[in-house]
Amino acid sequence: MNNWKNLRLIWGIVLLGLGLSIISYATAMTLIDTHGPIVAYTVAEKLGIGQIWEKELKVGEYxxxxxxxxxxxxxxxxxxxxxxxxxxxxxxxxxxxxxxxxxxxxxxxxxxxxxxxxxxxxxxxxxxxxxxxxxxxxxxxxxxxxxxxxxxxxxxxxxxxxxxxxxxxxxxxxxxxxxxxxxxxxxxxxxxxxxxxxxxxxxxxxxxxxxxxxxxxxxxxxxxxxxxxxxxxxxxxxxxxxxxxxxxxxxxxxxxxxxxxxxxxxxxxxxxxxxxxxxxxxxxxxxxxxxxxxxxxxxxxxxxxxxxxxxxxxxxxxxxxxxxxxxxxxxxxxxxxxxxxxxxxxxxxPESRSAWTTLAWILGIVLVGAAAFLFISTGSVKGVKSKLGEITKTEFANYLGDGKTEEAANQDGTKDLKDKQKR
Missing domain, CATH: 3.40.630.40 (Zn-dependent exopeptidases)
Structure with a gap:
């Protein structure tokens, strides 16, 4: 059961990151479409290179x-x-x-x-x-x-x-x-x-x-x-x-x-x-x-x-x-x-850019919503931080490697022995 909750939490993190990335992209495209050229001109002016755009001669010179x-x-x-x-x-x-x-x-x-x-x-x-x-x-x-x-x-x-x-x-x-x-x-x-x-x-x-x-x-x-x-x-x-x-x-x-x-x-x-x-x-x-x-x-x-x-x-x-x-x-x-x-x-x-930007917004919002659902379904949003710390120590090791390190295994063995002595 815990493994299932951990898996949902992992997917929640992945979907949240992906959703926020897509929303950021859509926002950037919107800003570039409406303000990008002005930003470029402003930066050029602040850097003192505004003259690179259009250079004219003095009146009478040609x-x-x-x-x-x-x-x-x-x-x-x-x-x-x-x-x-x-x-x-x-x-x-x-x-x-x-x-x-x-x-x-x-x-x-x-x-x-x-x-x-x-x-x-x-x-x-x-x-x-x-x-x-x-x-x-x-x-x-x-x-x-x-x-x-x-x-x-x-x-x-x-x-x-x-x-x-x-x-x-x-x-x-x-x-x-x-x-x-x-x-x-x-x-x-x-x-x-x-x-x-x-x-x-x-x-x-x-x-x-x-x-x-x-x-x-x-x-x-x-x-x-x-x-x-x-x-x-x-x-x-x-x-x-x-x-x-x-x-x-x-x-x-x-x-x-x-x-x-x-x-x-x-x-x-x-x-x-x-x-x-x-x-x-x-x-x-x-x-x-x-x-x-x-x-x-x-x-x-x-x-x-x-x-x-x-x-x-x-x-x-x-x-x-x-x-x-x-x-x-x-x-x-x-x-x-x-x-x-x-x-x-x-x-x-281009209409295609506008369409893709709209699609990106929709997809991003859906992914963030899915991430929120998965977070809540793990039990409580408050516990996400502690659960995340637990996952990074154990779950990712199981997914990415052969299992626990020798030190971690010895610690777990000692813990199991103490638990048996208490019982």
Missing amino acids: ITIVDERTNEVLDKISRQVYRGDKIITEDNREYEVINVKGNRAMARKLGMAKGVVWKPEWDEYATLPVARGEMATQGNGKAQIGIYYTHSDESYVPTDGSESIPGRGGVMKVGTALAEELRKKGVSVVNDKTSHEPHDSTAYHRSRRTAVELLKKRPIALIDVHRDGVPDPDFYNDKIDGEDVTKLRLVVGRQNPNMATNLEFAKKVKAYVDRAKPGLIKEIFIGHGNYNQDLGPKAMLIEVGTHTNSRFFAENGAALFAEALPRVLNLQAAQKAPGGITNPLSDTR
Whole structure:
């Protein structure tokens, strides 16, 4: 009988340990899903290595990227360029950076970029109807597109008077022009103007909190609005549909698990704009960095002109850019769906992970419950500690070895002799 109780106690300990381990795993997976990236950024900042994520140059400084064979200037960009970075040019040639020396980078042509293709269904696109009360969906905690500003100080010298206005940069007015044009097309938008100064690479850590808050609105896409720091205004100036505009650059970070899907999204946007507003998108830059794009498959960073452009031209460019998003994101279908939102950016975690996490919780709780039952069935929970000590001295020796040691056997023999003498 005692052996049976001991066996149940052993199984109780095993099941308890296993159950607690599984619950710990499920808890860890939940925390990683919701807070893991922020924790990683926080640790990096505390260690003083936050700059490893995204390194930018000072305003006016830039790197020129050229074709290794023809010496053609492919790009000028005011951010650090690394070997392995890629460019999809305005005419959709794809290049990879193979060498960087000082402010000059050499790139090798890979061919024509794949996936930058007009979709037949876009021909059938009709502007979203603007219904009365439609924008009230924001008040219900839902948004189709979220806009924010990591470098909220970025401004345009000709119109703003400075390249940097902390907390109220001209780039916010450019993003607002984008938001207003989207709303005219019936798209629900949250335009978050939270400040993230100072302007440095760790600003992406600070703006991440804003992006996470935006995710609570369940957006389909997140757009981080910037401007470049190249000194030549004509590098971005253009005239489209009779309007003076600045061109845009789309930036995709290489250091994030959603790089492939974010790049696919950027390619679709460029494909639409190439047909609808030719020349508006200057390029797609696939660069070293995360840019908070691990938060979802449709997180985009856009650079609208540079600091030497007129902000009015940048606003015009952003307004034209707005035409692509509803169609590429299929927001017409999203608006008709139950609840008004489909495929929200905040629901980007694989369903399999969520299912396994739930299963782990259930299994862990069952095992802990079984362990508790076995503990209680041994007689009393209070006696578990003493029983455990007894088991470690005797039962495990029986299971794992030939039996008792010679010393233990002699002690037991002496004890038996004394018991007989007493009787």
